[in-house]
Amino acid sequence: MLIRRLRASGKYQSVAQLGSSGEGDFVLQGRLYDFEEIDTANVAALVSMEFELIDRKTRKTVWTHFYSRSEPVEGKEISEVVSALDRNLAHGLTELASGLDAYFSANLSGKS
Numbered sequence: 001m002l003i004r005r006l007r008a009s010g011k012y013q014s015v016a017q018l019g020s021s022g023e024g025d026f027v028l029q030g031r032l033y034d035f036e037e038i039d040t041a042n043v044a045a046l047v048s049m050e051f052e053l054i055d056r057k058t059r060k061t062v063w064t065h066f067y068s069r070s071e072p073v074e075g076k077e078i079s080e081v082v083s084a085l086d087r088n089l090a091h092g093l094t095e096l097a098s099g100l101d102a103y104f105s106a107n108l109s110g111k112s
Helices: 002-009 078-107
Strands: 026-038 044-055 061-072
Touching (some): 026 061, 044 078, 061 078
């Protein structure tokens, strides 16, 4: 989802996944901590993840982003939980993409 979103934005010269033949200036690493249904009085879909952008030349982390959010589930059916998880993940990836755009706009104008 994220790779497609970044490619579709048209803001980057190239976007490749690790293991591909592409060489880039930065590597984006992510960790998924939570992707689950939370059963309390109000059922929710929890997504927690963290990303760091690493400069390949210096091997230093130049930007980080943490996302954690509970999305209300509109009902009790499994399909409704899946929909809430999907909405929450999409929200998190939109937030991540916006953060990357802001980082590159502020730090590397014309080079992203």
